Amino acid sequence: MGYHPEMRLVLACVICCACGNGPLDYPPAPLHDLGIHEGPTYVARNLMAPNGIAVLLAHPRLGQPAIRRAGEAFDVSWIAPGLSATPPVLALDQGDPITSSPPVCDADGICHATATIPAAAPGLHGLCITLGMASTCSANAIAIVTDYASPATVVHVSDAHIGEDGTAELFGKVIDRINALDPPADFAIFTGDGADDGLAPHRASFVTLIGQLQIPVFIITGNHDYENVGIDGHLLDVGPELDFAAPYGDLRLVGLSSGQDLDNGHHIGTISESSGPDIGQLDWLHSLLVDTPATNVIFFHHPIYNALFATIGPQSRDRLKDLVTRNDVLAVLTGHTHVRSAFDADGNSRGLSLDGDTVPSARWPLHFSVARSTNGSGGFAVFHLSSTHVDYRWVPLD
Numbered sequence: 001m002g003y004h005p006e007m008r009l010v011l012a013c014v015i016c017c018a019c020g021n022g023p024l025d026y027p028p029a030p031l032h033d034l035g036i037h038e039g040p041t042y043v044a045r046n047l048m049a050p051n052g053i054a055v056l057l058a059h060p061r062l063g064q065p066a067i068r069r070a071g072e073a074f075d076v077s078w079i080a081p082g083l084s085a086t087p088p089v090l091a092l093d094q095g096d097p098i099t100s101s102p103p104v105c106d107a108d109g110i111c112h113a114t115a116t117i118p119a120a121a122p123g124l125h126g127l128c129i130t131l132g133m134a135s136t137c138s139a140n141a142i143a144i145v146t147d148y149a150s151p152a153t154v155v156h157v158s159d160a161h162i163g164e165d166g167t168a169e170l171f172g173k174v175i176d177r178i179n180a181l182d183p184p185a186d187f188a189i190f191t192g193d194g195a196d197d198g199l200a201p202h203r204a205s206f207v208t209l210i211g212q213l214q215i216p217v218f219i220i221t222g223n224h225d226y227e228n229v230g231i232d233g234h235l236l237d238v239g240p241e242l243d244f245a246a247p248y249g250d251l252r253l254v255g256l257s258s259g260q261d262l263d264n265g266h267h268i269g270t271i272s273e274s275s276g277p278d279i280g281q282l283d284w285l286h287s288l289l290v291d292t293p294a295t296n297v298i299f300f301h302h303p304i305y306n307a308l309f310a311t312i313g314p315q316s317r318d319r320l321k322d323l324v325t326r327n328d329v330l331a332v333l334t335g336h337t338h339v340r341s342a343f344d345a346d347g348n349s350r351g352l353s354l355d356g357d358t359v360p361s362a363r364w365p366l367h368f369s370v371a372r373s374t375n376g377s378g379g380f381a382v383f384h385l386s387s388t389h390v391d392y393r394w395v396p397l398d
Helices: 036-047 167-179 200-210 232-237 279-291 314-324
Strands: 066-068 073-079 088-092 110-116 123-131 134-144 152-157 187-191 217-220 244-248 251-255 295-299 329-334 341-343 356-358 366-369 379-386 389-396
Touching: 036 073, 036 110, 066 073, 066 244, 073 123, 088 110, 152 167, 167 200, 167 379, 187 251, 187 295, 187 329, 217 251, 279 314, 329 379, 366 389
Parallel strands: 066 134, 152 187, 187 217, 251 295, 295 329, 329 366
Antiparallel strands: 073 110, 088 123, 123 134, 152 379, 244 251, 341 366, 356 389, 379 389
16 A cells, blocks of 8 residues: 655644545554554544544544634635535534535545634634534634734643543633733643543543633643553544644644654663654755745654653654754644743753743744643733744733
């Protein structure tokens, strides 16, 4: 079977699927052999039919929210094996149809089209698609804004670790506090470990709680999300295993899955290392940053800098550092370590506060690891980001 690393998420609410496929050979290779950008094909061939799913919208299970003004275009994708020839009907909030271009589908029923944001009230809206008798809807798929705030107010939250120990209740309080920000943030970024051990009830609880945010949220997974059942189920719940790039005004948000933890006792000078990103992901990131310049905010789970916890493994760390430490990157946001840390492009923490600071452009990008959101009384970070400004502060719940 041919592999296609160009298949990836590239826009909010998007799976940008390259045309052309290998033969429909069943069963395909395991997901870790396919590579991160073969995720949609894996879902189409393995996860939909066994679960009785006829059509699956890109967001939120396989995509990220689209933040657009009325009249602007956005890409919408869906997976519908066996229904590729059926004309789609897209609608906002199960209401009037949305105008879209003719869909382009591949042999696995992975389709995408360009749609136009309708005139509607600002705020979060659901997106629905109907193909014949099959339909599906995704809540909070589209955020309609009157304008893009600059600098953008961004919430960075991570490591909920929903389990059996009251973390769900505490994370609910974190969500409530984020929703109570006045003025509200423009969007949130969650940098992994929603579930503590990957069990279905804990994943479901995280999905329910994160869905209560009243602002768009961009999500990637962490190493704990992979435990016990692997990532398959999560591909149908949230889908942050897939890498993506999403626009917000003049900013580009780039989410990157950073791989599972290497718990083999062979860490090189660190307590914990991840296995990735793999070479396919790094090649994708290189092509994205080089071929389509933008002002970037990049986020993944395991940090590059953090002394003893320098947790991107040596096989990926140097190349990833070179890719993200460039003058068109404002900030690199991570989690994993459960404690706050702040470093500049050179790995220097001197003069950067753990609680908050304004970072001069000579020290960009800011490498910031946020504390676990469910430590102690809970908390999150708030950033103001534009092409000319970076600042941050820690917001405790107490």
